[in-house]
Amino acid sequence: MRWNNLSEHTADPSGPARTAALFGTDVVSRTIDTPEFRGVTFHEVRARSIVNRVPGASRMPFEWTVNPYRGCTHACVYCFARRTHSYLDLDTGLGFDSQIVVKVNAPDLLRRELSGRRWRGDHIAMGTNVDCYQRAEGRYRLMPGIIEALRDHANPFSILTKGTLILRDLDLLRAAAEVTDVGISMSVGFLDRELWRTVEPGTPSPERRLDTVRTLTEHGIGCGVLMAPVIPFLGDHPDQLRATVRAIAAAGASSVTPLVLHLRPGAREWFMTWLTEHHPHLVPRYERLYAGGAYAPKWYQRRITRQVHDLATEYGIGPTHATTHRRIPPQRTPAAPEVPTQLTLL
Numbered sequence: 001m002r003w004n005n006l007s008e009h010t011a012d013p014s015g016p017a018r019t020a021a022l023f024g025t026d027v028v029s030r031t032i033d034t035p036e037f038r039g040v041t042f043h044e045v046r047a048r049s050i051v052n053r054v055p056g057a058s059r060m061p062f063e064w065t066v067n068p069y070r071g072c073t074h075a076c077v078y079c080f081a082r083r084t085h086s087y088l089d090l091d092t093g094l095g096f097d098s099q100i101v102v103k104v105n106a107p108d109l110l111r112r113e114l115s116g117r118r119w120r121g122d123h124i125a126m127g128t129n130v131d132c133y134q135r136a137e138g139r140y141r142l143m144p145g146i147i148e149a150l151r152d153h154a155n156p157f158s159i160l161t162k163g164t165l166i167l168r169d170l171d172l173l174r175a176a177a178e179v180t181d182v183g184i185s186m187s188v189g190f191l192d193r194e195l196w197r198t199v200e201p202g203t204p205s206p207e208r209r210l211d212t213v214r215t216l217t218e219h220g221i222g223c224g225v226l227m228a229p230v231i232p233f234l235g236d237h238p239d240q241l242r243a244t245v246r247a248i249a250a251a252g253a254s255s256v257t258p259l260v261l262h263l264r265p266g267a268r269e270w271f272m273t274w275l276t277e278h279h280p281h282l283v284p285r286y287e288r289l290y291a292g293g294a295y296a297p298k299w300y301q302r303r304i305t306r307q308v309h310d311l312a313t314e315y316g317i318g319p320t321h322a323t324t325h326r327r328i329p330p331q332r333t334p335a336a337p338e339v340p341t342q343l344t345l346l
Helices: 016-023 082-086 094-098 106-114 136-140 143-152 164-177 193-199 206-218 238-250 267-278 280-289 298-314
Strands: 028-031 041-047 051-053 064-066 099-103 124-126 157-161 182-187 223-230 256-260
Touching: 041 136, 051 106, 082 094, 082 267, 094 099, 099 136, 106 143, 143 164, 157 164, 164 182, 164 206, 182 206, 193 267, 206 223, 206 238, 223 238, 223 298, 238 256, 238 298, 256 298, 267 280
Parallel strands: 041 099, 064 124, 124 157, 157 182, 182 223, 223 256
Antiparallel strands: 028 041, 051 064
16 A cells, blocks of 8 residues: 655544554544444545556456555455455454545546556456445545546446445446446345344445446446355355345346355454354354355355356346446437446456
8 A cells, every 4th residue: 555645634533643653644534423424534645556456366357456445334244355454554343344544636646547658548447345435435525536537538447336325426427438338236145134234234225235226227327236245054045045136137237246255364253253243053164164265165156156147047137247338329328228248346
């Protein structure tokens, strides 16, 4: 993580010395006393770079990302990005949920980097580390400037989110889709409301996310669903999978892509703590299922994938790996969206 410090005062009464040690003496750290952000601290920094290359050893099917935030108030207990907070000497549990790094210069910096001689217009993925439409985006409004920069350079991009706030930028997304390839995908792994309230406590409900898929589709922006995570023994019963795929199809999703829960270091400890508290009888089963590492066994992953793909076929949606919304010809109306093809996702 690289940034320049803001030339303003530090405003974190709870720990100015620690903040200075982490980010430098001039970073602005804010706590906001509103119900939406109570207990959350925002560390406003000026990044030195914003287009990041994905390490070659990564399993990610894309090479470049833009992440305007670090940490996420969605507070998903399984989030694989939790470990990245440890790189900043921040806690990967509650700290990840409540200590949010905001790269306040992200739009301007992105525009500058896209204009650089070395940039060749490659696809940029967003929302692949933490959600770029988490609640902080409602305050900082970084995504409109980011989308505008990508649109102005006709640079292809994709967004993966759980945030209904993406609808705020619907007109910008449509404008971008007229000049470049735009991929949108919503993450919805299950419908169980009790499971949602405990495992994804800071996110919009699955129903609201699917309503967002429906709205995007109705306005000519094809939207796929990343059915993730499928949580073993809690969200993987055949009846649960059927109900979820049926709802995804009813929302008009262009594709559905299942992804079984994976538990990397940082996320694994936090998730197992949650599991011990809420479903202690499942702890031995998880220890056996994930004994080989961060990923569930191949046989289990294949079983879930096969079931979801069969259901997708039954309900008339493509069981593709992803969805890309191709450029919309200027004469095309919102009622006749382009048929999506491929989106690079997590």
